[in-house]
Amino acid sequence: MPTYQYACNDCGEQLEVVQKFSDDTLTVCPSCEGNLRKVFSAVGIVFKGSGFYRTDNRASSTSSAPSSKPAETKPAESSKPAASTSTPAPAAAAN
Secondary structure, eight states, X not given: OOEEEEEETTTOOEEEEEOOTTSOOOOBOTTTOOXXXXXXXXXXXXXXXXXXXXXXXXXXXXXXXXXXXXXXXXOOGGGSOOOOSSSOOOOOOOO
């Protein structure tokens, strides 16, 4: 259940009340019987970055997101013999 902050317009007393969403807003100060008003403040938590929105983790039809099929692996590049740079190539025979 959310916690709401109220302030009295007459005596200035501040109070916090835990209420359900369906509960009515308080209008009478418990101390002086004056008028209460809700106090709105900055949000205490802000979600930034990917993964917090419904659309962040969906794969679209045009995206390059990986499919559910396992990817085929290519053979390792290190299995090819390395070219030797210390031996010069044989010279072409003159005819």
